Amino acid sequence: MHNPSDIRIVTADDHPLLLQGLNDTLTRRGYELAGTANNGTEALQLILDKQPEIAILDIEMPYLTGLDIAEICLERGLTTKIIILSYHKEVAFIHKAQRLNLSGYLLKEDTTTEISTCIEALLNGETYYSPAIAQSTMEQSSEIQKMLDLLTPSEKKILKMIAESHSTEAIAELLHVSIRTIEKHRSNIIRKLDLNGQTHTLSIWAHEQKGVIKGL
Structure with a gap:
């Protein structure tokens, strides 16, 4: 068990009451607040200046989101x-959180009860996601899998390539078929997955579900 007073933490949330509640919880449990911010730009600067062990960030903030900051920290090789x-x-x-190698992802309703467990897991080199997330992810992945089961083998192959950001033209060339054939497959996939037919809808959906699609 780590000594909370040795752990410097930066917090950021653009909702003052939520931020104060988070800070009060951390202070009561003995953690050192290295700094606190109410927007993403301030939060990133605090992390760069203070190099805290942990940063607890709201996912949606002005200027930079929590995920934006995580991506910048990853690119810069920061240890926070x-x-x-x-x-x-x-x-x-x-x-997306997993792709960014986030150490923790807490639902706001779980913060008070789960924060110490999450921090301790991080300090032991583990990742920690709210238990409710694991259940929700499994349920949603199961629903997506049922939809993917409606696709033919050819449609699944094309969907994988779409998820890997290949264009229609590139897929046609790789599979030695016409562009029109790939466009027809895309239309069928959109219909079976019950997506709207707007441009790039399928590409965006496939990229977001890449973790499930790659298992096809």
């Missing part, structure tokens, strides 16, 4: 471990 606070438990958000 990032915990995101969010109301979102959709698969797309969770997959």
